[in-house]
Amino acid sequence: MxxxxxxxxxxxxxxxxxxxxxxxxxxxxxxxxxxxxxxxxxxxxxxxxxxxxxxxxxxxxxxxxxxxxxxxxxxxxxxxxxxxxxxxxxxxxxxxxxxxxxDVAGFFQKQQASGFIITRPTENELDGKPITYTDGLDPESVPSVPFNRFENCVECGICLSACPTMAADYKFFGPAGLAAIHDQYRKTSDTTERKKLLELADDEQGVWRCHSAWECTEACPQNVQPAEKIMALRKEITTQRFKTFFRR
Ligand code: SF4
Structure with missing residues (x-):
């Protein structure tokens, strides 16, 4: 039919x-x-x-x-x-x-700034050496090389299009970038790196610019839930501020 x-x-x-x-x-x-x-x-x-x-x-x-x-x-x-x-x-x-x-160049620049690795290590390398199949190696037997992906984000830009804050201010870091910061923050235990990521999220174009419209989460085809991650970053920034304040 x-x-x-x-x-x-x-x-x-x-x-x-x-x-x-x-x-x-x-x-x-x-x-x-x-x-x-x-x-x-x-x-x-x-x-x-x-x-x-x-x-x-x-x-x-x-x-x-x-x-x-x-x-x-x-x-x-x-x-x-x-x-x-x-x-x-x-x-x-x-x-x-x-x-x-x-033109998605600006979007990818923001993703990269958030620690999201755009250029992945080539999947034709193993332990830093190029894989060659001329020595009888069965490609199916080659262990998969880990590569960096940010959750299940497919970098479609849909959340930026749906975001009312982006419409008013293109400098806003954007839902996908902030979700990427949240993901990097969750993954790393390095104190310096975590501090750097929170500072980035706390920037004037970061989490506080979000108007909590939740349009990004509603539109995201991959259920990345950027709005929830923006809220989680806000909570973490506030918690860390309190801790710093009471340590004085
Ligand atoms: S809509 Fe979802 S999948 Fe697309 S860029 Fe935003 S967070 Fe990533």
């Missing part, structure tokens, strides 16, 4: 007026919105700009707004929108590069 879908897609190019284009596409009943976008690109407009990679919610690359809500279109079933036009727009609170593609 197939579905006829009408997509209304935001279009933007530098020095051109922004607009919405309408595309009528036919997709299988089990298709997701990303499949419909790909149909629009393949059959109607090869200049349509959008990002995608894994198609199963593990890369976060394709994040957009669907009918005003931040979503990963790769796991958003088209049939949930059956009977109505599907409006697709880029994430908010990011510079738009073209159509549905936003």
């Amino acid at each position: 197939s579905l006829n879908v009408t997509l209304k897609i935001f279009r933007s190019r530098p020095h051109q007026e922004q607009r919405y284009d309408t595309f009528n596409v036919t997709v299988p009943d089990a298709a997701n919105v990303l499949d419909a976008i790909e149909q629009a690109w393949a059959h109607h407009d090869r200049e349509l700009m959008f990002r995608h990679a894994c198609h199963h919610a593990s890369c976060g690359t394709c994040a957009v707004r669907i009918n005003g809500r931040e979503k990963l279109p790769c796991i958003a079933p088209v049939r949930e929108y059956a009977g109505s036009e599907i409006k697709i727009e880029p994430l908010r609170n990011f510079p738009i590069l073209g159509d549905l593609v936003v």
